[in-house]
Amino acid sequence: MTAVEFENGFPTSDSAKAAQSEVALRRAVEAYRFFYPTVSLEGIFQGTRETGAKDNETALLFIARPRHVGFTxxxxxxxxxxxxxxxxxxxxxxxxxxxxxxxxxxxxxxxxxxxxxxxxxxxxxxxxxxxxxxxxxxxxxxxxxxxxxxxxxxxxxxxxxxxxxxxxxxxxxxxxxxxxxxxxxxxxxxxxxxxxxxQPIDCTCLAWEDNLEYWRVLHKVIDSEPAIEEMRPMLGALAEVGIEAGKPFPTDPAVADLLTRAAQQGRDEMLVSAFASQRPDRMAWPDRTWEWVGLRSENGTFERVGSLDVEAKDRWFAQAIVTSPAMFRRVEGQGSLYWLGLRDDSGAYLDGGRTYRLTVPLPVPAGLFWSVTAYDARTRSEVVADQGQAALRSLFDDLTPADAAQVDLYFGPSEPAEAAGRWVQTVPGRGWFAYFRIYGPGAPAFDGSWKPGDFTPVAR
Known part of the structure; x- marks a missing residue:
């Protein structure tokens, strides 16, 4: 922040205006990040309704494919x-x-x-x-x-x-x-x-997340819902930048410029939380580049003793949707475990123009089934390529060769000869990441006696 200049104990006019501008942007960015889950869910609402589903009368049903835009x-x-x-x-x-x-x-x-x-x-x-x-x-x-x-x-x-x-x-x-x-x-x-x-659907807030429309959507929500007690401080920050229940959306061009810059900066900061976090507890194993998707395993509300884990909240909602305790639980035999792979064995981000091999030790400690899904880093949705699929799934694909101690999965722009169909196509010029999911995880998934390899570039 620019230093505030004082005369006789009072801030000078020019430095006060500069400070006020910086404070307004800071408040708007923090409000953006806090309410991102709200706007994300509104994206789900609108996408659901656009399919013809009606509130209280009809639900959307689908098996996700690359044609379906939805966070992970x-x-x-x-x-x-x-x-x-x-x-x-x-x-x-x-x-x-x-x-x-x-x-x-x-x-x-x-x-x-x-x-x-x-x-x-x-x-x-x-x-x-x-x-x-x-x-x-x-x-x-x-x-x-x-x-x-x-x-x-x-x-x-x-x-x-x-x-x-x-x-x-x-x-x-x-x-x-x-x-x-x-x-x-x-x-x-x-x-x-x-x-x-x-049929294609889009249940995301991608169209709004970096522009003024983000705030219009948010204003509509807070104008139609009760003011929840725990949100009052952030509702106050919103009011300071012109977004307030019971009042019209601001039309001042200067406010519009401020909110647009805040949306762009806020979106970028959310993606840093998702893909460049420095939290030590994000790492799944000390000798792998795999990370935990959810940083808080003890609940589904991002609460920790004495405070809200805002980084865990930002990280989750920048790349995923909906929340409950069951989604984060790390308990043997219960629910599912999600790991995030976005770097290769050297620590470089995954590149859609390169081919990678992922070695998975067998058997995978899954009481039910397991899968690996590739997502586009820009849309946080399944990779869209000519192949038309973005996942390798033990329920539907041949991922357990007879008597094999491991299976190699491949990801890249073209199928390697050795892939034997165990391949997901990626797109040059687009970064991607993967989720490794285990349903009904067994003890080896927790004690470190089982873990997947890292994505390893294959010379081609």
């Missing part, structure tokens, strides 16, 4: 996403069937409300969850699993494990989840799922 979506499990409008429904029931379903509800600010299915209180046995709106003071009927929401709009994300690779059965199970107002529990209205597996 995976192709391992069918997805469903539905927007919940609690103004319209008042208390809303999510009726979960028994089976290998994994779900969560996040509020409009991307804050966790409850888990569903296997990680939820029904533990995969089925159950009725009651999601109540802000200020609701009614009684929870017997037999319901209650979760209070602080915002009028929320998001329900669901996945289903395609056991044995049976995707059709998995999608049919997912489509049996029902949503309806508590007031209509005796005769629930129909709820449907729109399958967009074969």
């Amino acid at each position: 979506l995976n192709s391992d499990t069918p997805y469903s996403g539905g927007v919940l409008d609690l103004r319209k429904s008042d208390p809303l029931v999510i009726d979960m069937p028994a089976g290998p379903l994994i779900g969560l509800v996040d509020d409009h600010h991307h804050r966790w409300i409850t888990d569903l299915g296997l990680p939820g209180r029904d533990a995969g046995k089925g159950g009725k969850y009651l999601i109540t709106p802000p200020g609701w003071t009614g009684e929870v009927p017997d037999g319901y699993l209650w979760a209070a929401c602080d915002t009028w709009t929320a998001f329900c994300a669901l996945r289903v494990l395609p056991l044995g690779g049976d995707v059709d059965t998995a999608k049919k199970l997912l489509a049996t989840v029902q949503f309806y107002p508590l007031s209509q529990a005796d005769a629930p209205p129909a709820y449907t799922f729109t399958d967009r597996s074969d």
Whole structure:
């Protein structure tokens, strides 16, 4: 910051103006980073609605492919996403069937409300969850699993494990989840799922994240939702730069310039958190370049003793979506583990114009299955190339050669002769990163007795 000059104990006019400009930009950048999860979820809302899904009536269903733009979506499990409008429904029931379903509800600010299915209180046995709106003071009927929401709009994300690779059965199970107002529990209205597996979608905030539209989207959200107590300081910072509930969006060109610069700087700083963090606890193993995707494993709210881990929060939402304790849990046999690979064995970022080999020791300690997915660094979505796939998945691909102690996977612009089909195509001129996922992780994934190799460049 430029030094403030004083005369007789008072700041001079010119230096005060310079300081005020710097303070305004700093406040705007910090507000940008704090509310990025909010704007990211609004991107999911809008993308979901653009597919034809209607709040409380229809959910989006798909198996992610490169045609689907979404932060680090995976192709391992069918997805469903539905927007919940609690103004319209008042208390809303999510009726979960028994089976290998994994779900969560996040509020409009991307804050966790409850888990569903296997990680939820029904533990995969089925159950009725009651999601109540802000200020609701009614009684929870017997037999319901209650979760209070602080915002009028929320998001329900669901996945289903395609056991044995049976995707059709998995999608049919997912489509049996029902949503309806508590007031209509005796005769629930129909709820449907729109399958967009074969059609493109975009459920991101990429179009807004580095420009003035980011703030317009954010203003719309805070203008329509209650002021949550824990957000009051950051809502105050927003007000200082012209974004305030109950007031029109600012039209001053100087404010627009400030907010645009803040969006550009904030986006860039978020990506530094995602891809160039210096946090020591990001490293998965001391002798590998693999990193943990989530820095906080003890909860899904980024809380640590005495404070909020803002770097962990920034890092997660810059590259991923939705949050719950189950997504970060590092417990043997439960949930899944996610590792981030964005550098080769020399520490250089992965380059879409080079070919890499990834050696994976066998067996992989996965009680269910495992996968490696390649993502474009600019879109944080699956790599788009002529091959048309971005993942190698143990459920669907031949990744365990008979009697082999390891398997080599390849990533690059063209398939090496030795790849035997175990290859993902990347694009020259575009950086990429990978997520290594293990579902139902076993003890060797925790004690270091098993770990994948690093990405190693292959001379071609």
